[in-house]
Amino acid sequence: MKSSAQVVVIGGGVVGCSVLYHLTKRGWTDVVLVERNELTSGSTWHAAGGFHTLNGDPNVAKLQEYTIGLYKEIEELSEQATGIHVTGGVMLVSNQDRWDWLKGAHAKNRYLGVQTELISVEKAAELFPLMDPSKFIGAMWHPLEGHLDPSGTTHAYAKAARKNGAEVYRQNRVTELNQRPDGTWDVVTENGTIHAEHIVNAGGLWGREVGRMVGLELPLLAMAHQYIITEEMEEVVNFNKETGKELYHVIDFDGEIYMRQERSGMLMGTYEKNGIPWHEVESPWDFSMELLPPNLDQIADNLERGFDRYPPFQNAGIKNVINGPFTFAPDGNPVIGPVRGLPNHWLATGVMAGFSQGGGVGLALANWIVDGDPGFDVWAMDVARYGSYANLAYTNAKVRENYGRRFSITFPNEELEAARPLRTTPIYDRLKENNAVFGCAFGLENALWFQEKGKEPIDEFSFRRSNSHPMVAEEVAAVRGGVGMIEISTFAKYEITGEGAETWLSYILANKIPRKGRMSLSPMLNPNGKLIGDFTIAKLDDERFFIFGSGNAQEYHMRWFEQHLPESGVTIRNHDLDLVGLSIAGPKSRALLQKITRHDVSHEAFKFMDIREMDLGLVPALVGRVTFTGDLGYEIWVKPEYQRVLFDLLMSEGEEFGLRLFGGRALNSMRVEKSFGSWATEFRPIYGPVEAGLDRFVSYTKNDFIGRDAAMKEKEEGPERKLVTFTVDALDADVIGDEPVWHDGEVVGWVTSGGYAHNSGKSVAIGYIPAKLLEDGSNGKFEIEVLGEMRPAALQNEPLFDPESKCMRT
Numbered sequence: 001m002k003s004s005a006q007v008v009v010i011g012g013g014v015v016g017c018s019v020l021y022h023l024t025k026r027g028w029t030d031v032v033l034v035e036r037n038e039l040t041s042g043s044t045w046h047a048a049g050g051f052h053t054l055n056g057d058p059n060v061a062k063l064q065e066y067t068i069g070l071y072k073e074i075e076e077l078s079e080q081a082t083g084i085h086v087t088g089g090v091m092l093v094s095n096q097d098r099w100d101w102l103k104g105a106h107a108k109n110r111y112l113g114v115q116t117e118l119i120s121v122e123k124a125a126e127l128f129p130l131m132d133p134s135k136f137i138g139a140m141w142h143p144l145e146g147h148l149d150p151s152g153t154t155h156a157y158a159k160a161a162r163k164n165g166a167e168v169y170r171q172n173r174v175t176e177l178n179q180r181p182d183g184t185w186d187v188v189t190e191n192g193t194i195h196a197e198h199i200v201n202a203g204g205l206w207g208r209e210v211g212r213m214v215g216l217e218l219p220l221l222a223m224a225h226q227y228i229i230t231e232e233m234e235e236v237v238n239f240n241k242e243t244g245k246e247l248y249h250v251i252d253f254d255g256e257i258y259m260r261q262e263r264s265g266m267l268m269g270t271y272e273k274n275g276i277p278w279h280e281v282e283s284p285w286d287f288s289m290e291l292l293p294p295n296l297d298q299i300a301d302n303l304e305r306g307f308d309r310y311p312p313f314q315n316a317g318i319k320n321v322i323n324g325p326f327t328f329a330p331d332g333n334p335v336i337g338p339v340r341g342l343p344n345h346w347l348a349t350g351v352m353a354g355f356s357q358g359g360g361v362g363l364a365l366a367n368w369i370v371d372g373d374p375g376f377d378v379w380a381m382d383v384a385r386y387g388s389y390a391n392l393a394y395t396n397a398k399v400r401e402n403y404g405r406r407f408s409i410t411f412p413n414e415e416l417e418a419a420r421p422l423r424t425t426p427i428y429d430r431l432k433e434n435n436a437v438f439g440c441a442f443g444l445e446n447a448l449w450f451q452e453k454g455k456e457p458i459d460e461f462s463f464r465r466s467n468s469h470p471m472v473a474e475e476v477a478a479v480r481g482g483v484g485m486i487e488i489s490t491f492a493k494y495e496i497t498g499e500g501a502e503t504w505l506s507y508i509l510a511n512k513i514p515r516k517g518r519m520s521l522s523p524m525l526n527p528n529g530k531l532i533g534d535f536t537i538a539k540l541d542d543e544r545f546f547i548f549g550s551g552n553a554q555e556y557h558m559r560w561f562e563q564h565l566p567e568s569g570v571t572i573r574n575h576d577l578d579l580v581g582l583s584i585a586g587p588k589s590r591a592l593l594q595k596i597t598r599h600d601v602s603h604e605a606f607k608f609m610d611i612r613e614m615d616l617g618l619v620p621a622l623v624g625r626v627t628f629t630g631d632l633g634y635e636i637w638v639k640p641e642y643q644r645v646l647f648d649l650l651m652s653e654g655e656e657f658g659l660r661l662f663g664g665r666a667l668n669s670m671r672v673e674k675s676f677g678s679w680a681t682e683f684r685p686i687y688g689p690v691e692a693g694l695d696r697f698v699s700y701t702k703n704d705f706i707g708r709d710a711a712m713k714e715k716e717e718g719p720e721r722k723l724v725t726f727t728v729d730a731l732d733a734d735v736i737g738d739e740p741v742w743h744d745g746e747v748v749g750w751v752t753s754g755g756y757a758h759n760s761g762k763s764v765a766i767g768y769i770p771a772k773l774l775e776d777g778s779n780g781k782f783e784i785e786v787l788g789e790m791r792p793a794a795l796q797n798e799p800l801f802d803p804e805s806k807c808m809r810t
């Protein structure tokens with residue numbers, strides 16, 4: 001065994017072996033993998049081996065497609081068979097909501113280039129004669145589905161990596177991880193210590209325990225999962241004979257079942273409600289190549305439903321029941337990437353679909369280790385999407401929920417209930433008294449909209465306009481016509497102090513730093529000139545600054561800030577909920593603010609983008625003249641102990657102006673009619689500032705800053721695509737995001753977000769299209785596919801509301 005290596009990968013499941021292979025593919029050959037037992041001895045060996053590209057996040061779906069394409073490559077390189085069968089697959093639905101969802105998924109696939117096809121039930125029954133057609137209403141065909149041999153595939157990755165120079169040490173558990181002062185690692189194993197520059201936790205079933213070796217409580221939990229294998233089935237044999245083909249893969253969403261052919265019989269797996277965690281607190285180290293005892297009672301309801309929907313199963317004998325554990329994150333996506341505060345420590349954990357996702361995870365992580373950037377938009381898999389709220393108890397509740405919902409629909413207006421409420425601000429009860437319908441972001445409860453007094457504050461979940469629609473309309477009208485108040489504690493607020501603060505900020509942010517008492521907008525770029533942040537920056541004093549940004553990205557941004565902090569002279573503090581906020585907006589907001597403060601807040605004394613510390617009533621507050629509504633308005637930041645008093649004050653003093661509470665849905669409605677982009681939808685690490693229309697907030701000549709050269713190049717060469725706004729001739733459904741944009745009968749782009757702009761009475765979509773379509777001045781016909789229906793769309797060259805921004809600025 002080597003005593004040092006550039007990278008030590010811990011864990012020889014399909015994921016660890018893929019990471020190892022991809023590191024060698026990137027040319028890093030001084031890399032080793034340490035496996036406690038034999039390769040595959042965690043969750044990998046007993047997997048059903050199915051694969052597909054379906055994922056709620058199109059960027060993850062792309063990486064799944066990459067994974068499937070990779071199997072030929074590793075097979076050839078390693079000369080080890082993966083047992084791959086690309087059979088194609090059918091996804092079956094039996095209710096209208098799921099049909100809407102499937103049409104949306106199919107539409108999304110068009111811009112991803114994934115070749116799916118919506119088919120009739122009759123056609124589906126021809127492809128999969130075991131089904132009872134009367135139980136279904138539609139289906140989607142996808143050629144890129146199939147199954148493989150989990151063990152062969154894992155060994156193929158490992159052999160290919162070895163051929164490229166990697167080494168694999170089996171029967172050798174990693175027992176300790178110690179970081180040296182220079183950031184390198186001592187990996188203590190049963191057979192000695194390896195000194196490594198980087199380490200990768202690919203511990204699978206024990207990813208959580210490997211995390212604990214360095215004091216991390218990772219949001220991971222393994223659940224017991226079962227599938228059955230039948231004896232030979234006559235119907236299967238006949239189908240094979242008649243068609244010369246294997247039966248297709250099936251996912252039956254409403255049945256919560258997946259199926260494929262296994263020899264001359266069938267494999268049927270199911271995700272039952274009330275799934276059982278494997279070990280809630282500690283996974284036993286002495287478990288390997290083992291199964292759990294069959295527990296058919298646990299899945300009896302699902303099997304009964306399955307046998308009813310696929311009658312030939314009723315006469316088939318069950319040959320085998322496989323019950324094995326595998327690991328999930330709270331949202332079911334992988335947990336990968338660098339860990340904040342632990343240099344050179346990488347995660348490749350929480351991969352619940354190793355044969356669909358393992359290749360993409362390996363590629364992204366290897367890129368990240370070698371280049372400092374994953375090379376893709378991996379936000380949906382990044383460990384930084386979770387904060388410290390995602391503790392053991394939270395993970396336990398959320399993973400159980402996710403497991404039971406594996407094949408359930410999550411509607412765009414649906415907020416999942418497990419582990420809530422968890423984080424609340426002092427006005428939570430006040431908002432509740434006002435009949436708020438809450439959402440949850442980064443563990444924090446926030447008001448989405450306010451239900452009429454006397455009615456139950458619940459959303460009716462739908463892909464179409466829901467019961468919130470008329471109430472949100474009223475909230476918007478209150479703001480645009482008078483004044484409204486929203487809580488904005490979900491924003492991130494960072495305070496940067498020190499003699500080096502301004503120089504440092506000007507190096508990590510792309511815009512100029514504002515003058516004292518002023519704010520400006522600034523993107524943050526990575527070295528490739530892509531957007532990794534979109535902030536409001538405020539200068540309070542020579543050595544004191546604030547940055548406001550997306551609360552969901554606070555771990556992601558703090559990780560970046562800390563990686564780039566100088567050794568001395570700059571201190572950064574994430575206030576999180578040590579600072580909470582309220583915002584008032586609308587033409588009467590100035591009068592309301594003036595009523596509660598002795599400071600002069602007239603337009604002349606307190607201009608757009610000014611920021612001041614001032615007393616509001618008794619409350620010391622930081623007030624900035626800006627809002628995301630695109631109207632006259634203010635953001636007010638206070639310590640939590642003052643928030644209730646301030647809320648009560650604004651509510652009572654606001655009465656004479658008709659003050660009304662509004663929530664996140666109304667805010668979205670107002671920002672889309674201003675064509676304001678937002679982090680994680682319009683602004684993501686795959687877009688440059690010119691593409692996203694943020695170049696007016698980039699000061700290309702101020703001084704050197706991260707991403708400047710690449711951003712300059714984008715500006716000089718011109719962008720490939722541009723962010724634009726459309727009005728959509730919608731029926732009863734507005735865009736959600738990820739719908740394809742068509743131009744003269746061809747898919748040319750995609751929607752990032754949108755919604756109904758109540759004030760303008762228009763349905764709005766924001767998204768990216770090729771820049772040349774704008775340059776050509778093309779007035780061809782645009783359409784957006786909303787829930788599978790082509791809806792005419794018109795390019796909106798200026799914001800629908802207040803195009804000259806007079807409301808904000810005067």
Ligand SMILES: Cc1cc2nc3c(=O)[nH]c(=O)nc-3n(C[C@H](O)[C@H](O)[C@H](O)COP(=O)(O)OP(=O)(O)OC[C@H]3O[C@@H](n4cnc5c(N)ncnc54)[C@H](O)[C@@H]3O)c2cc1C
Nearest residue numbers: 011013015036042043044048049050174204205353354355
């Ligand atoms: C019944 C069942 C059916 C499934 N069906 C499918 C399917 O059809 N398609 C699909 O894509 N996925 C399926 N899965 C999920 C799939 O098995 C996982 O996604 C995959 O195995 C995850 O691989 P991994 O490498 O992350 O974890 P693991 O396979 O658990 O590998 C982790 C490895 O790390 C080693 N290790 C841990 N700690 C240490 C340490 N301290 N020192 C050294 N080594 C260590 C372990 O011994 C283990 O070998 C199924 C799972 C189950 C249980």
